[in-house]
Amino acid sequence: MFWRRISAHRALAAHNSGRWAGVHVLDRRSPRRPSPCVVPGRFREPVYRAPFYREPESAWWDAQEEGGPVTVVVLSDGDAAGVLDGLAGLAEGRLLLVVGWADADTLITGLARLLPRRRMMVLPAHHGEDWLRGNAAIVAGSLFDGVLPILITHTAGRHAIAADLSGRLHADRVLRVQHTPFGAGLLPVWHRREALHPYAEM
Secondary structure, rough: OHHHHHHHHHHHHOOOOOOOOOOOOOOOOOOOOOOOOOOOOOOOOOOOOOOOOOOOOOHHHHHHHHHHOEEEEEEEOHHHHHHHHHHHHHHHOEEEEEEEOOOOHHHHHHHHHHHOOOOOOOOOOOHHHHHHHHHHHHHHHHHHHEEEEHHEEEEEEEHHHHHHHHHOOOEEEEEEEEOOOHHHHHHHHEOOOOOHHHOOOO
16 A cells, blocks of 8 residues: 555656646645545646635725825826925825836935835836735725835836826825926826815925
């Protein structure tokens, strides 16, 4: 019986040679009894099940409104260096930043210097419902915990991601950078009809 088990194990290893390279299969049920996966005729391919995401209930979102207004800022390539001071001021409230890969390092290092005690969360972002379902609650949780989320994405997807998250997070306004002969500033491009928070005035 012992030699049959060894032969069956070798047969399975030879059959799957090249398919499970680098994969270690561990069976913790019993060291004395062979796993069903090593007995010929009883091996079953694993069944893939799509992940299930559950959005927070509406009552949960309503309870978070007491934390103050949410501001979303969309930064184009080359904008971060000129508005670091303004972003640091906005970070006193609940702020979400959406930036392209080109400016990510400038933005993160600059804010870390200006806000040494502020926690930041850097998260790669992608436009699409799948990413939104899996990450909207993560971004919301960081905002309500006082963490500054910075979403890094491709240039083409910045505005779409900002628009999607603004709706999911019940944002109060969306800002972008405006360049003038005198410098760069943050311009509101959308806001709720209610009165803006005092620090919204530029």
